[in-house]
Amino acid sequence: MPRAEALERTLASVNVRMLSDESVPVDESCGRILAEDVPAPRDQPPHDRAAMDGYAVRSQDTVAASASSPVRLRIVGKLFPADRPEAGRIGKGECAYTSTGAPLPEGSDALILVENTRLIEEAIEVVRHVSPGENVSARGGEVKQGHLLFKRGHVVSPQGIGVLLSFGKGNIRVVRKPRVGIISVGDELADAYEEIGNKVANDHAYVICELLRQLGAEPRIFGVVPDDPEMIRTKITEAIIDSDISVTIAGSSVGIRDFVPDVISSLGKTVFHGIAITPGKVTGAGIINGKPIVMLPGYFMSALAGFYLYVVPLVNLMLGREANWGLPVVEAKLERTASAKQGLERFQLLEVSRLGNSYLATPIEAQFGSLMHISRANAYAIIPKGKTLRRGRHVTARLFAASEFRRMQSQK
Amino acid sequence: MPRAEALERTLASVNVRMLSDESVPVDESCGRILAEDVPAPRDQPPHDRAAMDGYAVRSQDTVAASASSPVRLRIVGKLFPADRPEAGRIGKGECAYTSTGAPLPEGSDALILVENTRLIEEAIEVVRHVSPGENVSARGGEVKQGHLLFKRGHVVSPQGIGVLLSFGKGNIRVVRKPRVGIISVGDELADAYEEIGNKVANDHAYVICELLRQLGAEPRIFGVVPDDPEMIRTKITEAIIDSDISVTIAGSSVGIRDFVPDVISSLGKTVFHGIAITPGKVTGAGIINGKPIVMLPGYFMSALAGFYLYVVPLVNLMLGREANWGLPVVEAKLERTASAKQGLERFQLLEVSRLGNSYLATPIEAQFGSLMHISRANAYAIIPKGKTLRRGRHVTARLFAASEFRRMQSQK
Numbered sequence: 001m002p003r004a005e006a007l008e009r010t011l012a013s014v015n016v017r018m019l020s021d022e023s024v025p026v027d028e029s030c031g032r033i034l035a036e037d038v039p040a041p042r043d044q045p046p047h048d049r050a051a052m053d054g055y056a057v058r059s060q061d062t063v064a065a066s067a068s069s070p071v072r073l074r075i076v077g078k079l080f081p082a083d084r085p086e087a088g089r090i091g092k093g094e095c096a097y098t099s100t101g102a103p104l105p106e107g108s109d110a111l112i113l114v115e116n117t118r119l120i121e122e123a124i125e126v127v128r129h130v131s132p133g134e135n136v137s138a139r140g141g142e143v144k145q146g147h148l149l150f151k152r153g154h155v156v157s158p159q160g161i162g163v164l165l166s167f168g169k170g171n172i173r174v175v176r177k178p179r180v181g182i183i184s185v186g187d188e189l190a191d192a193y194e195e196i197g198n199k200v201a202n203d204h205a206y207v208i209c210e211l212l213r214q215l216g217a218e219p220r221i222f223g224v225v226p227d228d229p230e231m232i233r234t235k236i237t238e239a240i241i242d243s244d245i246s247v248t249i250a251g252s253s254v255g256i257r258d259f260v261p262d263v264i265s266s267l268g269k270t271v272f273h274g275i276a277i278t279p280g281k282v283t284g285a286g287i288i289n290g291k292p293i294v295m296l297p298g299y300f301m302s303a304l305a306g307f308y309l310y311v312v313p314l315v316n317l318m319l320g321r322e323a324n325w326g327l328p329v330v331e332a333k334l335e336r337t338a339s340a341k342q343g344l345e346r347f348q349l350l351e352v353s354r355l356g357n358s359y360l361a362t363p364i365e366a367q368f369g370s371l372m373h374i375s376r377a378n379a380y381a382i383i384p385k386g387k388t389l390r391r392g393r394h395v396t397a398r399l400f401a402a403s404e405f406r407r408m409q410s411q412k
Numbered sequence: 413m414p415r416a417e418a419l420e421r422t423l424a425s426v427n428v429r430m431l432s433d434e435s436v437p438v439d440e441s442c443g444r445i446l447a448e449d450v451p452a453p454r455d456q457p458p459h460d461r462a463a464m465d466g467y468a469v470r471s472q473d474t475v476a477a478s479a480s481s482p483v484r485l486r487i488v489g490k491l492f493p494a495d496r497p498e499a500g501r502i503g504k505g506e507c508a509y510t511s512t513g514a515p516l517p518e519g520s521d522a523l524i525l526v527e528n529t530r531l532i533e534e535a536i537e538v539v540r541h542v543s544p545g546e547n548v549s550a551r552g553g554e555v556k557q558g559h560l561l562f563k564r565g566h567v568v569s570p571q572g573i574g575v576l577l578s579f580g581k582g583n584i585r586v587v588r589k590p591r592v593g594i595i596s597v598g599d600e601l602a603d604a605y606e607e608i609g610n611k612v613a614n615d616h617a618y619v620i621c622e623l624l625r626q627l628g629a630e631p632r633i634f635g636v637v638p639d640d641p642e643m644i645r646t647k648i649t650e651a652i653i654d655s656d657i658s659v660t661i662a663g664s665s666v667g668i669r670d671f672v673p674d675v676i677s678s679l680g681k682t683v684f685h686g687i688a689i690t691p692g693k694v695t696g697a698g699i700i701n702g703k704p705i706v707m708l709p710g711y712f713m714s715a716l717a718g719f720y721l722y723v724v725p726l727v728n729l730m731l732g733r734e735a736n737w738g739l740p741v742v743e744a745k746l747e748r749t750a751s752a753k754q755g756l757e758r759f760q761l762l763e764v765s766r767l768g769n770s771y772l773a774t775p776i777e778a779q780f781g782s783l784m785h786i787s788r789a790n791a792y793a794i795i796p797k798g799k800t801l802r803r804g805r806h807v808t809a810r811l812f813a814a815s816e817f818r819r820m821q822s823q824k
Binding site: 027031044101157159160168189196199201203211214328331357371372375377378400403405 | 437438439442443456492493494496513554555561569570571572573574575577578580582598599600601604605608610611612613614615616618619621622623625626669712737738740743769782783784785786787789790812813814815817818
């Protein structure tokens, strides 16, 4: 099946809007997606405030003021930022010292800067006229009550945390993180944190787990299951119950010991199995109890292909984002020729590096399929069927994560 | 004091290599900095392995094989990836079925692919010669025991987690995260998670906190302290004990209620107070008990300036990284003219967006200093003293974090 059709069919079988929302403390909400519109609960500033240090006055008292004919105003109080507006009140011929950020006392409508006054015992002499509102941060001048601070779907930034807290928001409703259950299949595997002995660690599961975490999902390792249909069935059933998306690694090929596809068909239905791309050809997906399960191949390079082509879009679409959100795109110049066979796209792993403001991409050769070798890759490109992209050509590289951009920048 | 000199003086007063290291589980080490060289504890593969499905043979037995004169070899076993090499042994005239990834049985030195054989009951006919090592992933062919997997100072990536686990590493030594204590100063402030009443939330502290977290530090909010020298002294003393770096927000200006600089001088020494940049002019730093403390101004824009110019470099240098690690640089075209006054650099906040492969930067105006307004900023640029950069000119913008790159990419 063509790659894109396989994805479309999978998405058509799933209700991607299955995620409920939850309440989290604002200072833990960075990177989360708002599940509600957030209107300002009050004006900002909440009351008229001094924009500078000065004296709050009734502007009409200063109309006739000039250097040659100053107006004298009696100081009746001092206001600081922690005070309420009720802390001071001025009448005709009066003023109050008001420091930057302090509320304007009742009765005042403008602020005259200290440098436009002369202090004379308990009074000041004002040497120029001030207009109503002068040097005042007006109530609601930044944000009016009810104005939308952030819309539903907004991703909370560090500064956004500050905005929400400044309006007295302590908790906020966000979209729940999709839970992704990861199962590793194979007689030869043991969990990396158990006693491994002669076996091989389920290291691929932990890589997928970390990539999912960076994407904003909540991954969970369901451990290792041997090549036994009953045990695979039990483990998949367990994962489906606790997860929004389930992922199996290995056991999805067409060999005599590849039981995963049959177990999935028997528990639900297979949406596709086998796509026209290499590596990643034996990727598949099914639906069990309305929830998607993606079968990743056992080889790491192939598993990465299946992960980026099917698991990442599922996570993103469930979160209401574009399919490839979180995977920055750069145009990079190929350092070596890369090509795809007739009839098959190529999922080409790349090591992208930065040179000034441009990017270079070195294709990672499939024949050296070791994790150590592949771990140099930080991006991928799709090469169209039967196409050869020569050295020096530009290719659209999709970085594995935004943090790869940081790593590249640091290499400079 | 010039901006750069202030930083140099601060760094000269501190032992930036003060961080000890700690052991963490490998799957929690992503983004952490290795505190040790990690040599491969064994060869990879640990033994000769089948690179394809086939029959393990003694290559010398196949020397005379051809399509017209095939060589017959008796099948004496089957090996799968979970088996040990001792699970099989072949002698002269014998072979063993060996699936991809399975160990080569003792006595064999090559693998003949299934398609180059004919199965005849309990034997195969080999129709071509195989060379020693053909179709075999040789022991140590990927990595030899003792070869450095990762050097001290390497930042662990998701794939790196897989590599470490595949070699049986369960824990790894990493540089401890620098602890940064954050104190907010001001009578008008209350902690955002307490009852605020008429007061203002210490929202700036929480923004700084989240930015520090993204940088790989371990921030801690020490709460709010009023404008009282004794209480400030107590709080700073407490923060210095528990932190590698302390940060005060507000109270560092030259007003009558700005007690922070004096408290710091009395507890240790002031390194600088006041820098030739705006906003951020009243930033300062001191040393108490050999540990740095940065005084950030109270205005959010100024606090951000002080944070990026002094706190970020301290954190990065303590972690053994470049001063501006984690802050990707892009060349962006100015959408509006930006300028700096004579004698003062400008810390210009920018809202950088992406247009195809280029970047646009809109300067954030200082007069609208509200958090809501500033929260649109995702980068900054330093404009040299007295310089005007006209609309259309390019400016070197430093993104606040790699995640800002992701946000921009997603806007596309």
